[in-house]
Amino acid sequence: MKTKLPHHLLAIALLVPQVLSAEQKLDLANPGFEDGESSWSIAKNGITEITSNAAHTGKLGLRVVDKDTKDGAHATSSAIAAAPGKKYRVTFWARNIEGGTTAVYLLFLDAQQKIIQIPEHSGGIKTDVASDASAWKQYSLIATAPADTAYVKVWIHSGITSLVTTDVDDLELYDVSQ
Numbered sequence: 001m002k003t004k005l006p007h008h009l010l011a012i013a014l015l016v017p018q019v020l021s022a023e024q025k026l027d028l029a030n031p032g033f034e035d036g037e038s039s040w041s042i043a044k045n046g047i048t049e050i051t052s053n054a055a056h057t058g059k060l061g062l063r064v065v066d067k068d069t070k071d072g073a074h075a076t077s078s079a080i081a082a083a084p085g086k087k088y089r090v091t092f093w094a095r096n097i098e099g100g101t102t103a104v105y106l107l108f109l110d111a112q113q114k115i116i117q118i119p120e121h122s123g124g125i126k127t128d129v130a131s132d133a134s135a136w137k138q139y140s141l142i143a144t145a146p147a148d149t150a151y152v153k154v155w156i157h158s159g160i161t162s163l164v165t166t167d168v169d170d171l172e173l174y175d176v177s178q
Contacts, residue, residue: 048073061169093170
């Protein structure tokens with residue numbers, strides 16, 4: 001017995017690969033921290049560490065243990081070529097063990113690798129790890145690169161006054177322009 005697909009299902013089946021192919025995975029170096037601090041700039045303030053206790057998958061992950069009300073966690077990826085007007089998406093897995101919030105930002109930089117300030121996002125283009133997310137959860141953030149963008153970076157940061165313990169792992173960066 002032959003089964004015929006309705007025309008609308010056939011159209012969807014043919015379009016799905018085209019929609020998915022519009023998303024290009026970028027080469028975010030060491031996205032799961034398996035190579036330690038390689039390709040990441042991590043502040044040496046004792047707040048951020050790479051440890052097996054923070055691994056979502058693999059052997060290592062990034063742990064923020066921020067008990068300092070005057071400093072915060074700082075972990076920044078290496079720069080990746082980007083272009084103005086393109087949309088970028090970062091995904092990551094995180095869990096909040098205790099306390100406030102840690103955020104993951106997309107930083108856009110000019111050709112001299114200076115951060116481009118975006119007035120409508122005075123605090124930065126970010127997504128917060130929910131303070132009540134004690135189980136691993138996947139997060140996603142999409143942003144459009146402003147004029148003069150030449151590079152994009154991912155920045156993991158706990159607020160200056162935030163007291164928090166958070167794990168972050170398995171980051172991925174995509175160009176989702178169509």
